[in-house]
Amino acid sequence: MSDLAPTHAIAPASAPPATGGHSGTARLLVKLAWRSLWRNKRRTQITLSSIGFGLSLAIFFGSLAEGTYEKAEHDATELLSGQLTVETPTYNDNPGPTLSLEGAPALREELARLPGVLRARSLVTAQGVASTGAGALGVALLGVDPALEVGHSPLQNKLVEGKMISADEPRGILVGRGLAERLRVQPGKKVVLTSTDVQGNVSSELFRVSGIFRLGSDELDTYLVQAQLPLVQKMLGLRADQVGQIGLFLAPGEDVPAQVRAEVQALLDRAHQGSLRVRSWEETVPALAAWMKVDRSSNNVTRMLIVFLVMFTILNTLLMSVLERGHEFAVLLALGTPRRQLQAQVLLEVAMMAVLGCTLGFALGLAAAFWGQHWGIDLTRFIPEGATAGGMALDPIIHCKVSFPAFVKLTLFVFATTLLLGVWPMRRAGQIELAASLRTQR
Amino acid sequence: MASKTIVRCEQVTKTYASGALTVQALRGASFSLEAGAFATLAGPSGSGKSTLLNLIGGLDRPTSGLVEIDGVDTRALDGTALSKLRRERIGFVFQAYNLIPVLTAAENAEYVLLLQGRPEAERQARVREVLKSVGLEGLEERTPRELSGGQQQRVAIARAIAARPALVLADEPTANLDSKTAASLMELMETLNREHGVTFLFSTHDPALIKRARRVLMLHDGEITHDGPPETVPHS
Numbered sequence: 001m002s003d004l005a006p007t008h009a010i011a012p013a014s015a016p017p018a019t020g021g022h023s024g025t026a027r028l029l030v031k032l033a034w035r036s037l038w039r040n041k042r043r044t045q046i047t048l049s050s051i052g053f054g055l056s057l058a059i060f061f062g063s064l065a066e067g068t069y070e071k072a073e074h075d076a077t078e079l080l081s082g083q084l085t086v087e088t089p090t091y092n093d094n095p096g097p098t099l100s101l102e103g104a105p106a107l108r109e110e111l112a113r114l115p116g117v118l119r120a121r122s123l124v125t126a127q128g129v130a131s132t133g134a135g136a137l138g139v140a141l142l143g144v145d146p147a148l149e150v151g152h153s154p155l156q157n158k159l160v161e162g163k164m165i166s167a168d169e170p171r172g173i174l175v176g177r178g179l180a181e182r183l184r185v186q187p188g189k190k191v192v193l194t195s196t197d198v199q200g201n202v203s204s205e206l207f208r209v210s211g212i213f214r215l216g217s218d219e220l221d222t223y224l225v226q227a228q229l230p231l232v233q234k235m236l237g238l239r240a241d242q243v244g245q246i247g248l249f250l251a252p253g254e255d256v257p258a259q260v261r262a263e264v265q266a267l268l269d270r271a272h273q274g275s276l277r278v279r280s281w282e283e284t285v286p287a288l289a290a291w292m293k294v295d296r297s298s299n300n301v302t303r304m305l306i307v308f309l310v311m312f313t314i315l316n317t318l319l320m321s322v323l324e325r326g327h328e329f330a331v332l333l334a335l336g337t338p339r340r341q342l343q344a345q346v347l348l349e350v351a352m353m354a355v356l357g358c359t360l361g362f363a364l365g366l367a368a369a370f371w372g373q374h375w376g377i378d379l380t381r382f383i384p385e386g387a388t389a390g391g392m393a394l395d396p397i398i399h400c401k402v403s404f405p406a407f408v409k410l411t412l413f414v415f416a417t418t419l420l421l422g423v424w425p426m427r428r429a430g431q432i433e434l435a436a437s438l439r440t441q442r
Numbered sequence: 443m444a445s446k447t448i449v450r451c452e453q454v455t456k457t458y459a460s461g462a463l464t465v466q467a468l469r470g471a472s473f474s475l476e477a478g479a480f481a482t483l484a485g486p487s488g489s490g491k492s493t494l495l496n497l498i499g500g501l502d503r504p505t506s507g508l509v510e511i512d513g514v515d516t517r518a519l520d521g522t523a524l525s526k527l528r529r530e531r532i533g534f535v536f537q538a539y540n541l542i543p544v545l546t547a548a549e550n551a552e553y554v555l556l557l558q559g560r561p562e563a564e565r566q567a568r569v570r571e572v573l574k575s576v577g578l579e580g581l582e583e584r585t586p587r588e589l590s591g592g593q594q595q596r597v598a599i600a601r602a603i604a605a606r607p608a609l610v611l612a613d614e615p616t617a618n619l620d621s622k623t624a625a626s627l628m629e630l631m632e633t634l635n636r637e638h639g640v641t642f643l644f645s646t647h648d649p650a651l652i653k654r655a656r657r658v659l660m661l662h663d664g665e666i667t668h669d670g671p672p673e674t675v676p677h678s
Contacts, residue, residue, distance in 0.1 A: 434501050
């Protein structure tokens with residue numbers, strides 16, 4: 001009798017199995033799962049495309065939205081105040097010269113030296129009237145140091161006529177197109193600005209238009225006037241060390257604003273005994289912050305809908321691939337395959353599908369986001385009149401924001417969701433009626 | 443020395459219920475099978491051959507009665523233990539071959555050995571040996587779709603005997619084959635039984651194959667109506 005003879009000394013059913021083949025079983029599982037995945041190539045390719053396309057869309061649109069928010073925040077903070085603003089506690093209730101902070105240059109330099117702060121600028125704001133021979137209009141006057149605006153001010157790219165204000169022309173101002181049209185002024189023309197000084201007296205100064213900007217917001221384009229800080233201070237009766245606000249611009253990083261804010265507040269408490277406070281841009285431009293919050297939520301819901309629609313398509317595919325293999329799984333069970341091993345094989349197939357689909361989706365999404373970051377999408381043709389949100393003009397050329405942590409988080413979410421969807425087919429595979437499924441022919 | 447009893451069935455019944463309808467597929471079947479047997483379950487379609495094979499193979503549970511495999515009372519076993527019993531003591535050959543389509547011939551033959559956790563060297567040696575014994579040398583790397591029906595059934599037999607089970611159950615193993623291939627496959631099973639001592643219990647309704655068994659269990663309407671050598675089978 002040869003070695004093929006039955007071994008009646010086979011371990012009884014209750015004895016532990018022979019050892020030494022666990023890595024072999026693992027390899028078998030991987031082999032079965034991988035090859036099963038490619039049995040129906042077209043279906044697998046379609047499923048992978050669904051995962052990849054859905055994820056890449058979610059990544060791309062998410063990065064586009066974040067890019068829009070980032071640009072809107074950037075423009076608003078560069079134009080109006082800063083990512084963090086230092087001011088007197090009641091300044092927001094009645095912005096004007098009477099609530100100015102003192103010792104501004106020294107404080108600005110001290111704040112600029114704090115870790116996480118890239119630069120700081122002084123700002124004076126006031127309500128006033130701009131008048132020419134053609135008429136008079138109420139305006140918001142922003143007094144800034146032009147040297148600190150170079151390379152940062154969003155107005156630089158929005159000039160439609162003339163040039164930016166500079167120290168060479170101390171009376172130069174920038175006005176919006178709407179205001180320029182109503183006052184019928186062009187660059188080089190004179191404008192008288194009138195406001196109320198710290199004493200409560202009416203005060204006027206003669207300015208000359210350096211440039212005309214168009215932000216795309218009717219409100220801002222007919223209301224905003226940017227002038228040079230020294231002349232605005234003089235007109236309002238402020239000393240050179242008195243400004244309304246000090247705006248801070250911060251290094252990138254999710255945690256940076258909170259950390260710097262805490263440090264700034266500690267410095268103010270220490271040096272100014274509570275006479276000054278620090279506020280975030282969300283507090284100084286609340287309408288924009290509110291719009292971003294609502295829009296971000298809405299975008300997240302849309303992205304999740306995309307993901308869930310894709311996921312349910314995938315669930316259908318996964319379930320089908322298990323149900324149509326009922327006979328085959330019954331054969332495996334008949335041969336003595338433990339049910340949990342069968343379930344592991346199904347889950348492994350799903351995991352492989354998820355890894356491949358998510359890798360594809362991440363790569364496509366990343367490529368699309370990089371493209372969108374570099375080239376941007378010009379919506380001028382679709383919204384020639386411009387778009388505003390939260391009272392601020394939105395740049396019609398939108399760029400993606402490439403954020404690896406956000407992309408990885410979304411990819412992991414899709415991966416985990418796909419795996420979770422695999423639980424159902426996995427359970428179905430474990431519930432196969434052995435004898436009944438064997439009776440059905442393939 | 444008396445041969446070891448591999449299968450013992452005592453008053454086995456099986457009733458299927460479908461709504462209000464009940465079908466009694468087996469009505470108290472009793473028989474024993476010794477090691478080294480080459481026996482067939484014969485009878486017309488619907489006589490209960492497959493049902494009895496399923497019960498002996500631990501694929502289904504009897505409604506009543508005892509099924510004992512290699513000394514193990516299957517009534518006491520839960521699903522996991524039944525699975526282990528099948529893996530370690532029973533080899534299956536199905537009518538429709540039922541090879542794993544994504545595995546090669548060698549990998550199919552190796553499958554149960556892997557489930558048993560046998561070391562790689564032992565697995566490779568056994569696979570070479572069984573594929574040689576069923577005449578499939580040189581076809582080890584072919585997948586089922588690259589093999590003919592007869593070759594696929596040989597792989598199925600190789601898979602069934604690779605783990606040296608106490609019993610090989612074959613449910614109409616030649617039903618999907620032409621007569622020449624069927625005869626060749628029967629010769630292979632006979633050779634494995636005669637030269638290697640593999641115990642076979644197969645079902646068939648083909649008179650030509652029934653004659654080749656050494657023992658015939660005739661089933662009719664769920665009852666064993668005859669048990670003996672083929673020449674004693676009543677012509678009716």
